[in-house]
Amino acid sequence: MKFSYSSVVTAAIALLPVVSAQVNSSEWNAAYAKAKSTLALLNLSDKVSLATGYCTGNIPTIPAINFTGLCLEDSALGVKDTDYSSAFPAGINVAATFNRTLMRQRGVAMGQEFRGKGVNIQLGPMMNFMRAPASGRAWEGFGGDPYLSGEGAFETITGIQSQGVQAVAKHFIDYEQEHSRMSSSSNVDDRLQHEIYLHPFLRSVQANVAAVMCSYINGTYACENNATLNGLLKYELAFQGCKLNGWFRYDDWTATPSTTSANDGLDMTMPGDIFPGSIVSWFGESLVLAVQLGTVPESRVDDMATRILAGWYLLGQEQGYPPVNFDSKDPLSSVNQHVNVQGDHASLIRTIGAASTVLLKNENNALPLNKPKTIGIIGNDAGPNPLGPNICIAKGCDIGILGMGWGSGTANYPYLITPLDAITNRSSLDGTQVYSSLDDFDLDAAADTASGKDVAFVFITADSGEGSLTVEGNAGDRNNLQAWHSGDALVEKVASVNNNTIVVVNTVGPIVVEAWIDNPNVTGLVWSGLPGEEAGNSLIDILYGAYNPSGRLPYTIGKSIDDYAAQINTSIPIGILEIPYSEGLFIDYRHFDEANITPRYEYGFGLSYTTFSYSDLIVSGSVSGAAPGPSYGFGSSLDPSLHAPVVFVNFTLTNTGNIAGHETPQLYISLPASSQSPPYILKGFDSVFINPGESREVSMELSQYDLSIWNVVTQRWEVPSGTIGVTVGASSRDHRLTGVIG
Ligand SMILES: *[C@@H]1O[C@H](CO)[C@@H](O)[C@H](O)[C@H]1NC(C)=O
Ligand SMILES: *[C@@H]1O[C@H](CO)[C@@H](O)[C@H](O)[C@H]1NC(C)=O
Ligand SMILES: *[C@@H]1O[C@H](CO)[C@@H](O)[C@H](O)[C@H]1NC(C)=O
Ligand SMILES: *[C@@H]1O[C@H](CO)[C@@H](O)[C@H](O)[C@H]1NC(C)=O
Numbered sequence: 001m002k003f004s005y006s007s008v009v010t011a012a013i014a015l016l017p018v019v020s021a022q023v024n025s026s027e028w029n030a031a032y033a034k035a036k037s038t039l040a041l042l043n044l045s046d047k048v049s050l051a052t053g054y055c056t057g058n059i060p061t062i063p064a065i066n067f068t069g070l071c072l073e074d075s076a077l078g079v080k081d082t083d084y085s086s087a088f089p090a091g092i093n094v095a096a097t098f099n100r101t102l103m104r105q106r107g108v109a110m111g112q113e114f115r116g117k118g119v120n121i122q123l124g125p126m127m128n129f130m131r132a133p134a135s136g137r138a139w140e141g142f143g144g145d146p147y148l149s150g151e152g153a154f155e156t157i158t159g160i161q162s163q164g165v166q167a168v169a170k171h172f173i174d175y176e177q178e179h180s181r182m183s184s185s186s187n188v189d190d191r192l193q194h195e196i197y198l199h200p201f202l203r204s205v206q207a208n209v210a211a212v213m214c215s216y217i218n219g220t221y222a223c224e225n226n227a228t229l230n231g232l233l234k235y236e237l238a239f240q241g242c243k244l245n246g247w248f249r250y251d252d253w254t255a256t257p258s259t260t261s262a263n264d265g266l267d268m269t270m271p272g273d274i275f276p277g278s279i280v281s282w283f284g285e286s287l288v289l290a291v292q293l294g295t296v297p298e299s300r301v302d303d304m305a306t307r308i309l310a311g312w313y314l315l316g317q318e319q320g321y322p323p324v325n326f327d328s329k330d331p332l333s334s335v336n337q338h339v340n341v342q343g344d345h346a347s348l349i350r351t352i353g354a355a356s357t358v359l360l361k362n363e364n365n366a367l368p369l370n371k372p373k374t375i376g377i378i379g380n381d382a383g384p385n386p387l388g389p390n391i392c393i394a395k396g397c398d399i400g401i402l403g404m405g406w407g408s409g410t411a412n413y414p415y416l417i418t419p420l421d422a423i424t425n426r427s428s429l430d431g432t433q434v435y436s437s438l439d440d441f442d443l444d445a446a447a448d449t450a451s452g453k454d455v456a457f458v459f460i461t462a463d464s465g466e467g468s469l470t471v472e473g474n475a476g477d478r479n480n481l482q483a484w485h486s487g488d489a490l491v492e493k494v495a496s497v498n499n500n501t502i503v504v505v506n507t508v509g510p511i512v513v514e515a516w517i518d519n520p521n522v523t524g525l526v527w528s529g530l531p532g533e534e535a536g537n538s539l540i541d542i543l544y545g546a547y548n549p550s551g552r553l554p555y556t557i558g559k560s561i562d563d564y565a566a567q568i569n570t571s572i573p574i575g576i577l578e579i580p581y582s583e584g585l586f587i588d589y590r591h592f593d594e595a596n597i598t599p600r601y602e603y604g605f606g607l608s609y610t611t612f613s614y615s616d617l618i619v620s621g622s623v624s625g626a627a628p629g630p631s632y633g634f635g636s637s638l639d640p641s642l643h644a645p646v647v648f649v650n651f652t653l654t655n656t657g658n659i660a661g662h663e664t665p666q667l668y669i670s671l672p673a674s675s676q677s678p679p680y681i682l683k684g685f686d687s688v689f690i691n692p693g694e695s696r697e698v699s700m701e702l703s704q705y706d707l708s709i710w711n712v713v714t715q716r717w718e719v720p721s722g723t724i725g726v727t728v729g730a731s732s733r734d735h736r737l738t739g740v741i742g
């Protein structure tokens with residue numbers, strides 16, 4: 001991927017040396033000391049072997065230093081290609097919780113499972129953006145806003161690494177569509193790069209992430225990009241860990257384009273071979289030769305090996321790390337000891353599933369259910385895949401309840417609770433009769449099932465994933481934002497015969513709901529997203545009120561795909577596909593706000609079974625206008641002074657209804673118009689449990705960095721001069737309290 005920086009930036013970056021590790025963090029310090037002392041015991045082949053994976057994702061052992069090798073494994077939502085492990089809710093769902101505790105706990109639980117299987121490096125979390133709403137892999141990440149994505153990245157990494165597993169922040173950087181992903185150029189200007197796309201990686205480095213994976217691509221390959229790998233990541237963010245390339249298991253070329261990628265800051269190549277099964281690697285013996293010929297300096301190989309060893313030491317993997325006990329390529333292999341690593345994670349998964357469910361419409365108190373006599377359940381998404389939940393390769397099909405998208409970012413389900421099973425079981429407590437029709441296209445059966453029932457649930461979906469698979473004509477990215485399987489027709493049919501129709505949506509991202517959302521017979525809309533293995537149980541916790549809904553949309557649901565600022569570029573180019581990020585800072589709600597477009601449901605929106613009031617806003621502390629951050633240099637964007645809290649935003653929440661529950665308050669700032677920033681920018685959120693009639697004071701902090709924009713001329717963070725507005729509310733548009741800083 002190549003980048004069109006301003007000339008000033010190009011000049012600044014041209015002055016950089018190839019950045020070697022410069023330790024400036026206490027956590028990394030000890031790891032580097034150990035790495036440097038063992039490095040002295042290695043010859044060139046050993047050092048290169050540390051950097052070269054051979055096909056399985058395993059780095060070989062080096063007995064001389066007691067190095068037991070590294071096993072790298074997908075994915076960002078659970079251990080891929082094994083058994084007796086969990087299928088966690090997708091990144092987009094944990095984002096919808098707006099709850100840091102749950103983000104962290106999910107990371108901890110995933111870390112426990114990767115460790116239990118002997119995996120040293122989990123290839124996640126994924127933090128690319130839902131820039132275009134149809135983006136195929138956006139569900140693996142945290143949605144359309146950098147702040148929420150950054151918090152998702154930070155908490156997930158902190159959780160994973162607390163278990164001694166190395167996390168991988170991916171994919172660095174500007175990888176937001178599947179079409180031509182191996183041969184495209186994302187053209188991103190320097191301010192945009194800093195304020196949006198770099199932010200989750202900055203938070204990842206703050207979480208001491210051990211490794212970063214670069215995106216695929218072509219043009220100037222992302223893995224070969226001096227400006228981003230060395231300039232942004234290793235210099236400006238002072239990243240101490242290991243940089244590895246994106247990799248493919250079966251059907252693609254690797255993303256490492258050449259041996260000299262080493263000179264551009266790449267530290268490790270995966271899977272290691274130039275093409276599947278080849279015995280030649282871009283690194284391996286080729287890298288040994290390059291050092292001997294002088295095209296790659298040995299000091300660079302030393303730096304690569306040091307970074308890789310340091311990550312291993314950072315997480316304490318040199319002592320007592322469990323050996324790999326499964327074979328991702330062959331589940332029947334004798335290597336597979338079928339170690340059950342699920343622990344009690346099912347209950348956390350169920351909780352996250354419920355906490356990430358977004359209630360979007362609830363008329364006539366349709367929900368929570370109150371002992372209905374009859375329930376009709378309509379739609380294939382309510383039931384199982386008759387051949388089992390893992391039957392489709394890389395989950396590349398949309399049959400039965402949709403718990404995750406498709407591609408490498410998936411994991412096997414140990415089991416998958418369907419809505420039909422969960423509702424049927426739960427309804428027995430009330431003596432409710434349940435009827436069902438699971439054929440999406442049999443509209444007569446749908447009408448029969450819905451007709452005369454106290455409540456009719458219609459389940460619809462939209463799926464997407466990695467571009468290596470095409471599912472129902474969608475080549476990774478979605479072709480449009482319509483519900484799949486004529487979902488609109490199914491809803492309309494059910495609503496034509498039942499005046500209490502509740503729509504449940506399992507989806508990778510927004511779908512357009514205009515065909516039926518204003519139909520008065522559609523009394524409810526429940527956004528279940530991609531909840532993982534406990535899908536049905538999480539859903540009944542919401543439907544029956546065991547969990548008071550508190551999930552919020554991590555993206556905007558527009559009335560039309562044309563309402564969004566950016567789209568997938570589906571052109572078939574001669575050569576490289578150009579993807580100009582010409583919407584700039586105005587993605588997702590920032591565009592809807594700027595262009596004054598009314599969405600169907602705005603970013604951050606979600607209903608509760610109770611009501612909350614907001615009061616007593618106090619904005620304290622200050623920051624001087626035009627306050628410049630540290631000047632450009634090693635680690636300048638991570639300088640602690642930039643990230644220390646300087647402004648506090650305090651306010652009071654009161655539960656004014658009759659039911660206990662969480663409110664999800666959000667803090668948006670409005671920078672002076674001269675800064676040409678979006679009208680509202682998310683900079684804080686919380687998830688606050690409050691009993692009926694009670695109040696809680698909430699406090700959110702803002703740092704100088706939070707209030708800054710990136711000055712492309714001075715190459716530093718600066719607070720724009722002028723008045724900065726503060727808005728606290730229940731969504732990006734439901735503004736409850738406003739104030740100013742200073
Ligand atoms: C990367 O930057 C360094 C320092 O400016 C320069 O020596 C090197 O040639 C650059 N590499 C590429 C591939 O541009
Ligand atoms: C390391 O960090 C400290 C403060 O965190 C800073 O004063 C110092 O300049 C940094 N050193 C380098 C080499 O960046
Ligand atoms: C490097 O050291 C390893 C032992 O750690 C040994 O097996 C290998 O032969 C050595 N290679 C060279 C080129 O000396
Ligand atoms: C390897 O382990 C052995 C046995 O515990 C120990 O004596 C030796 O010092 C270790 N070597 C290194 C390089 O850590």
Ligand SMILES: *[C@@H]1O[C@H](CO)[C@@H](O)[C@H](O)[C@H]1NC(C)=O
Pocket residue numbers: 422425426429
């Ligand atoms: C069925 O519902 C009962 C009562 O709510 C619950 O205890 C049980 O675990 C449920 N069984 C399944 C398989 O979900």
Ligand SMILES: *[C@@H]1O[C@H](CO)[C@@H](O)[C@H](O)[C@H]1NC(C)=O
Pocket residue numbers: 495496497498499519520521
């Ligand atoms: C709403 O449902 C009732 C049946 O309960 C049906 O008679 C009516 O036509 C429906 N209205 C719409 C707008 O579909």
Ligand SMILES: *[C@@H]1O[C@H](CO)[C@@H](O)[C@H](O)[C@H]1NC(C)=O
Pocket residue numbers: 452499500
């Ligand atoms: C919905 O339809 C039922 C009959 O199926 C009827 O008893 C009820 O009054 C209707 N409710 C509304 C709000 O129209």
Ligand SMILES: *[C@@H]1O[C@H](CO)[C@@H](O)[C@H](O)[C@H]1NC(C)=O
Pocket residue numbers: 182183218219253257575576
């Ligand atoms: C890079 O893209 C060009 C143009 O599509 C293509 O010819 C070339 O094979 C690609 N290289 C890789 C490694 O994918």
Ligand SMILES: *[C@@H]1O[C@H](CO)[C@@H](O)[C@H](O)[C@H]1NC(C)=O
Pocket residue numbers: 569570571573576577578579580
């Ligand atoms: C789409 O790609 C084509 C071919 O590279 C390019 O000319 C065009 O500007 C791109 N358009 C958008 C909107 O991304």
Ligand SMILES: *[C@@H]1O[C@H](CO)[C@@H](O)[C@H](O)[C@H]1NC(C)=O
Pocket residue numbers: 099100101102351355662686687688689
């Ligand atoms: C997050 O969710 C958990 C589980 O529902 C809840 O206990 C907690 O209060 C929520 N908020 C925070 C900040 O942890």
Ligand SMILES: *[C@@H]1O[C@H](CO)[C@@H](O)[C@H](O)[C@H]1NC(C)=O
Pocket residue numbers: 618620648649650698699
């Ligand atoms: C805001 O809340 C924080 C954290 O509770 C507290 O330390 C601070 O004193 C509060 N500020 C004001 C002005 O109330």
